[in-house]
Amino acid sequence: MKNGHSHLFIPGPTNIPDSVRQAMNVPMQDMRAPDFGDLTKPLFAGLKRVYKTTEGRVFMFPGSGTGAWESAITNTLNTGDKVLMSRFGQFSHLWVDMAERLGLKPHVCEVEWGKGVPDNEYARVLEADKSHEIKAVFVTQNETATGVTSDVAAVRRALDAAKHPALLFVDGVSSIGSIDFRMDEWGVDLAVSGSQKGFMLPAGLSFLGVSQKALEANKSATMARCYFSFEDMLKFNDDGYFPYTPPTQLFHGLKQSLALIEEEGLENIFARHYRLAEGVRRAIAAWDGCRLCATGPEWHSDTVSAIVVPDSIDARDVIRIGYEKYRTSFGSGLSKVMGKVFRIGHLGDLNEVMCLAALGSAEMALRDAGAKIELGSGVAAAQAWYMSPFAESVKVAAE
Numbered sequence: 001m002k003n004g005h006s007h008l009f010i011p012g013p014t015n016i017p018d019s020v021r022q023a024m025n026v027p028m029q030d031m032r033a034p035d036f037g038d039l040t041k042p043l044f045a046g047l048k049r050v051y052k053t054t055e056g057r058v059f060m061f062p063g064s065g066t067g068a069w070e071s072a073i074t075n076t077l078n079t080g081d082k083v084l085m086s087r088f089g090q091f092s093h094l095w096v097d098m099a100e101r102l103g104l105k106p107h108v109c110e111v112e113w114g115k116g117v118p119d120n121e122y123a124r125v126l127e128a129d130k131s132h133e134i135k136a137v138f139v140t141q142n143e144t145a146t147g148v149t150s151d152v153a154a155v156r157r158a159l160d161a162a163k164h165p166a167l168l169f170v171d172g173v174s175s176i177g178s179i180d181f182r183m184d185e186w187g188v189d190l191a192v193s194g195s196q197k198g199f200m201l202p203a204g205l206s207f208l209g210v211s212q213k214a215l216e217a218n219k220s221a222t223m224a225r226c227y228f229s230f231e232d233m234l235k236f237n238d239d240g241y242f243p244y245t246p247p248t249q250l251f252h253g254l255k256q257s258l259a260l261i262e263e264e265g266l267e268n269i270f271a272r273h274y275r276l277a278e279g280v281r282r283a284i285a286a287w288d289g290c291r292l293c294a295t296g297p298e299w300h301s302d303t304v305s306a307i308v309v310p311d312s313i314d315a316r317d318v319i320r321i322g323y324e325k326y327r328t329s330f331g332s333g334l335s336k337v338m339g340k341v342f343r344i345g346h347l348g349d350l351n352e353v354m355c356l357a358a359l360g361s362a363e364m365a366l367r368d369a370g371a372k373i374e375l376g377s378g379v380a381a382a383q384a385w386y387m388s389p390f391a392e393s394v395k396v397a398a399e
């Protein structure tokens, strides 16, 4: 029963291209060697291109995305600062939770799970904050728990319209490198990501894009920080070094994944993610009794689809059966949507036929779990989309 590959369709860690895996199979090396910067300096430059920043910089901390969340907060804010946040899924919830635990005072907009950042409400709150007590505004660009993408540019417009000086924090862990993201153009001050999603690497690196405005805020910010401090990184990074032992194998992997990203081109990658995601969405629409957790097209995520199963079945059975019987991993329903939702991650190193495999496996697991969907209905809808000239024109238009 172990023939062939297992199938990984969780929204991170994602599938790793063979060339990236092989690039990491190198001997250990001296992280203080005079030529170590030859490996690391191009990585900083490559990350800046993916983040679309020329004015800011990108830090790499050994850690996961959560580490970059913490770094962003502790380096630029002060205990007791008021911040504007919204909660509409497990990841936006966890960032609120972290902010509270670190001593911030979040104004939290509670939003139905299935929708995203309420930019109109943000605009009202910012407009009303004449004394500029709010020091930072937080956006979870892609809520991985519900498959919802929010409009970062709209939040920038709200800040500008209110002439509000708050820093703009964006969680781009499951979006940067897969979905349109423009750090400089959108005036993002702190942009969080990690290695194991769109960057197609193992977990182990947290990436943090930091604007000049955020670096300025860092100079007077008094919150306690140590491992994730900007100051220590700044002392070493320009020469390609780190204040503590960096994961050199991951750097070799990142070098190759950045090369793949540049070869395909960011705009083509975004178009591919749309094309693949749209096939998955059409499949879900064809499954009787199933629907997307995202409540409308304006929220559709091109990196992950959260699927609400019929009331009569338990999504945990779909996930368990998928794993045990069909060797396919789907993402689980987190927290509030546990048992109601399973997720298909469609980001990173992925193509049409892989998506069809995920959908075929999901159909069998759904049927085994008791859903009355028609076998092949979703697969056929996705096939029709992947074959259609329109899907192709999306690709060509972006090239």
Ligand SMILES: *Cc1c(COP(=O)(O)O)cnc(C)c1O
Pocket: 012, 064, 065, 066, 067, 091, 140, 142, 143, 144, 171, 172, 173, 174, 194, 203
């Ligand atoms: C995965 C994820 C995180 C957490 O990242 P870790 O690498 O698990 O620490 C944070 N935010 C979003 C949106 C994510 O998808």
